[in-house]
Amino acid sequence: MKILVTGGAGYIGSHTCVELLNAGYEVVVVDNLMNSKQEALDRVKQITGKDLLFYNVDLLDKKALSKVFLEHDISAVIHFAGLKAVGESVSLPLKYYHNNITGTLNLCEVMEEFGVDRMVFSSSATVYGHQDCVPFHEELSLQATNPYGRTKLMIEEILQDVYVSNNNWSIALLRYFNPVGAHLSGLIGEDPNGIPNNLFPYITQVAVGKLEKLSVFGGDYSTHDGTGVRDYIHVVDLANGHLKALEHVLNKTGVNAYNLGTGKGYSVLDMINSFEKTTGKTIPYQITERRPGDIAISYADPSKAKKELGWEALKGIDEICRDSWRWQSQNPNGYDTKLERQVTK
Numbered sequence: 463m464k465i466l467v468t469g470g471a472g473y474i475g476s477h478t479c480v481e482l483l484n485a486g487y488e489v490v491v492v493d494n495l496m497n498s499k500q501e502a503l504d505r506v507k508q509i510t511g512k513d514l515l516f517y518n519v520d521l522l523d524k525k526a527l528s529k530v531f532l533e534h535d536i537s538a539v540i541h542f543a544g545l546k547a548v549g550e551s552v553s554l555p556l557k558y559y560h561n562n563i564t565g566t567l568n569l570c571e572v573m574e575e576f577g578v579d580r581m582v583f584s585s586s587a588t589v590y591g592h593q594d595c596v597p598f599h600e601e602l603s604l605q606a607t608n609p610y611g612r613t614k615l616m617i618e619e620i621l622q623d624v625y626v627s628n629n630n631w632s633i634a635l636l637r638y639f640n641p642v643g644a645h646l647s648g649l650i651g652e653d654p655n656g657i658p659n660n661l662f663p664y665i666t667q668v669a670v671g672k673l674e675k676l677s678v679f680g681g682d683y684s685t686h687d688g689t690g691v692r693d694y695i696h697v698v699d700l701a702n703g704h705l706k707a708l709e710h711v712l713n714k715t716g717v718n719a720y721n722l723g724t725g726k727g728y729s730v731l732d733m734i735n736s737f738e739k740t741t742g743k744t745i746p747y748q749i750t751e752r753r754p755g756d757i758a759i760s761y762a763d764p765s766k767a768k769k770e771l772g773w774e775a776l777k778g779i780d781e782i783c784r785d786s787w788r789w790q791s792q793n794p795n796g797y798d799t800k801l802e803r804q805v806t807k
């Protein structure tokens with residue numbers, strides 16, 4: 463069975479391609495490489511010993527996208543492609559709306575044209591916005607606090623409307639909490655451009671000596687140690703959640719949102735401590751001002767995914783730290799192996 467993976471060269475997409483290939487699916491990747499490298503897909507092939515097809519296609523190019531559907535009998539789409547940096551979305555909102563929303567509209571139109579009506583979509587816990595109580599469950603009212611979040615919320619609504627217009631569609635809206643970690647092989651992982659915005663790549667880049675010290679954004683939240691609490695989910699657990707959601711959309715119709723999180727919250731200091739304990743590396747840090755827009759606590763109620771998809775996260779924070787470090791230490795410059803050769807010369 464052939465699965466189209468948009469954004470398959472990216473961080474979560476590449477890990478999902480590994481699990482899809484291992485499960486026996488045929489994989490066709492569409493990615494314009496605007497935030498990824500083709501090398502990631504070569505490594506997916508190396509890990510699995512299996513082949514996949516790659517098209518360097520932008521979802522904004524509807525004609526090129528149609529050609530992929532013309533050439534392949536696609537059974538379902540896993541739709542990762544999108545821009546994801548919260549801060550950048552505030553300064554470049556039109557770029558975010560155009561890329562994420564128009565890209566998704568093009569994809570849905572082409573899917574309709576070719577009679578493909580099964581989709582797993584990458585949403586985000588960001589659609590919960592600022593809530594008064596944790597854990598976050600799927601029935602909470604939704605709100606977005608920045609343009610990136612609004613693209614996710616709008617796409618969720620667009621996909622709901624698509625289903626209402628045609629009940630043959632089957633769509634899973636997967637609301638990820640904080641994806642971190644890397645494949646056990648150390649061959650694929652997160653490879654952010656420039657200085658990382660997110661906690662985990664920042665920690666691993668401090669550990670490898672690329673960055674001097676971590677700024678902990680805020681030490682005065684109402685949490686057990688004053689630092690922000692999040693639900694860190696191992697990317698391989700997350701990838702497996704996509705396989706469960708895929709089975710679900712292949713077998714049933716409807717549109718459903720699912721939290722993909724562990725149900726446990728850890729603070730920034732908990733994560734630093736776990737990283738230091740499991741890797742033996744010291745992470746110098748200083749507590750600074752809160753980052754504007756951050757919330758104190760976010761973690762999932764993952765019971766709906768367990769009940770309806772038969773999925774739950776299995777990996778804990780020590781495994782997350784160990785696997786992130788393996789990836790970072792084996793690939794200090796991510797997929798940029800040319801840079802590595804220069805550095806080691």
Ligand code: NAD
Pocket residue numbers: 468469470471472473474475492493494495496497498519520521522541542543544545546561565584585586587638639640641
């Ligand atoms: P990523 O940037 O590594 O992967 C996204 C991929 O999509 C990249 O390879 C990029 O080149 C591609 N892409 C973007 N726009 C495209 C377009 N118009 N046409 C073709 N390809 C395009 O990001 P990721 O961390 O793997 O995230 C995947 C999805 O999950 C995104 O939609 C993101 O918003 C969502 N998500 C991520 C997180 C997270 O913390 N990583 C959290 C919640 C949701």
Ligand code: UFG
Pocket residue numbers: 546548586587588638639640659660661662664676677678679680689690691692730753756
């Ligand atoms: N943090 C630091 N220092 C840093 C980076 C982060 O202290 O250098 C803290 C943050 O303040 C927060 C925690 O670490 O308390 C996690 O921050 P991240 O930036 O790693 O993740 P966020 O929870 O802010 O955001 C992530 C994704 C968003 C997504 C959101 C909800 O980056 O795309 O989860 O799913 F919308």
